[in-house]
Amino acid sequence: MDYGLIYSYLGAALAVGLAGIGSSIGIGYAGMASSGLLAEEPDKFGKALILVALPGTQGIYGFLVCFLIWLKLGGIEEMTNSKGLILLLAALPVGIGGLFSGIYQGKVSAAGINVLAKKPDDFFTAAVMSVLVETYALLGLVASILIWLKVG
């Protein structure tokens, strides 16, 4: 029985689903922290928004891989079990990496709101800390793409 297509779509779903969970939790943490800040100082909204939006990139990367897998399925003539499994595995780096790095990037962003509250001039350093966590989601994206490139 040929489950190739099922594995591929499962991969696409996991890529966007897991990474989306990571981003949601991350943005949730950062958003909660920033609401506390904005209750006292609403004019810091712009900078707070940047910090809150930073963990959102993992979801985008997950969606990208989902879209790429979906595109590739249109182009493969013969789908076999192994090709399907490889596409499923291709989704995992960005999915799992995005899940955990999104959560932790959210925690770092939430802590960065502290910096914004006490020392608004050093806001950029807080953003830099947050971007450093994102490195691993990026490497997950690149790994997913490298595996995806080899299929078909």
Add this chain to the structure above:
Amino acid sequence: MAIVEFKRIDITAHISIKKEIIGYLQEIGCVEIIASEEADENLEYGESKLETHIQASRNTMQDIENAIRILEPYVPAEPFLKRIQNEPETVAESDYQNIVKDRLRIYKRIEECNALHEKRLQIEKQIEKALREKEDIIPWKELEVPLDSLNAFTHVETALGRIPAVEADEFQNGYRDITAYTACSKVYTDTEYVYMCIIFHKKHAEEIQQFLSDSQFERLSPPETEASARELFRTYADTISSCKREKAEIEKKLKDLSADLSQIKAIYDHSRTIYEGISAGRYCGNTASVFRLRGWIPSESADMVLHDLEEMGPVQANAFTPENSDSKPPVLLKNRTGVKPFELVTRLYGLPSYGSLDPTGYLAPFFFLFFGLCLSDAAYGILLILFTAVCIKKLKLKGDLYTLLFLCGIGTVIGGAITGSWFGVNVCRLPEDHWASFLGIFALLDPIGTKPEPFFGLMLEGTMAFFYLSIFLGYIQICFATFLSFKEHIRNRRYIEGICEDGAWLTIYIGILMLACSAESMPGLASYGWTVIRTPSLYILLVGLIFRLILFPLLTAIYEKRRTTLLRVAGLYALSTVKVLDKSKDLLGNVLSYCRLMALGMATGIIGTVINQLAFQVKAIPWVGIIFMVILLCGGHMFNLLINLLGAFVHTARLQYVEFFPYFYEGGGAPFRPLAVKNKYIRIE
């Protein structure tokens, strides 16, 4: 590409011209006063009452700042553009002098403003209190009796309170069961509570108190006055309206005062200059009639300042380079125009210590190139160049960041051209007759290519080619860092470390590189005959290893200042071996860290490609497809540009800090903070 040379300047002068000298120093703004006391028992620091003066001056500044903050809302807001430019207001010299002469009048206005603000705060508190009391008295409005009479009965007691509406009926029934000699009437009802007035005979007091405390009845006590509740309510309402009237009058007066806001701002800057001048006196050593000031001045300005000081009167000033380094001069970086914006990167990490190397000029070309490779899209580079050019020229925004981004935009165009990526479109994959396919001549590699293509003589897949390119560039930067360390050691006359450590490592690195290039697994290079360099490379490697492993410990042992024993020499050899192994591990880690250039470059390319594909799919929707496509393209590419811009900056900077600096950089420099006129609100012409 340097750290500015500083000289110590010591000024000794008669106390009568102290103010004049400090004023002059503030004007020229190129002397930093040494903030510590000399160990000299003849000098007294902090003349009497100096701290009081400083405190008074600071209080004046604080008052003026408060006044500015209070009056600012009354002035019409500036247009958005002016606000982000944050330009100080230009004031003519003569006008400024007039304002300063007039300052007593302005101080009076400032005092008035602060007093009005205080009064306004008090009135607001009163209004709040009155509103609260009014809220509290509303339930009892219907009671006609004077409130203090409620507790003045002989045989009867009253209890005023409230109970949640849902419990009211049950309460009333329960209450009636206790005794008939009582009255309980509802006075007021609102959505949540029913307010009641209970009257009972004192002999039933205990049972009723017990019942009340068992139930949900909450006792309330309105204020005990002669007036009735209704009269109180009216009084509170009158208080509130008269307070509001007073507040409106105060607001009107403040609005009138706000006409003087620009003069008040000028006075703020004036008083700040005075404050800084007085504070500088803290570190002047005094005798009965003479004071002494010590500071740091850039060498090139020293002569001019000495000349000016001599002309001022009874002054003795000299500039010299101090013999011992008990206090280090501050650090001021000076670089060419093209390199200056990169000082931002150095400053973010920390200034180098005085007398060491300024890394800005050396990191600039690497930062430029690596940023371009990370944000690898030529069209994004063009957008970045245009945006920053507009910010600098038209909007006149100040700051090194914009110039840095402008230069990095040029780097991005180069990086994008090398990877053949223009708005996410890979120009190498365009058909031959496409108008844009000529851009493919700049492309060296295809970052997501899977077919082996020629790359500098090697047949490599695009991804592998990008990987090798990143690693190779990283290797070059590490070799350069070792070379800088070698140069520094030679300059500081530490020849053994310079030649036998850094020189040896450089030789080893070159040897490894040549060995790698001559490997048979590099089919392209092998076919050009590069295998010929294998034997020389092995010799070079051997020479480097001999210098580092054998000569370095030996020479260190011979030339060091303690007694050399065999045990010591053996220890040095062991240490040397361990260090070489450690450094090799570091080398591997550091070089591989540069593969993030490839990761970031690939990510930008892929995201751009996917945005284009998505937009193409969306275009197929009838009628509105084109509109969605345009929105998706604009939004998507803007998102891609912003996210990868941030990532490119952070990671390129990180590579400099973690992989480049540790080889030669010495930190701990204090920034140069001269005594100067620091006008916040105005600029004097």
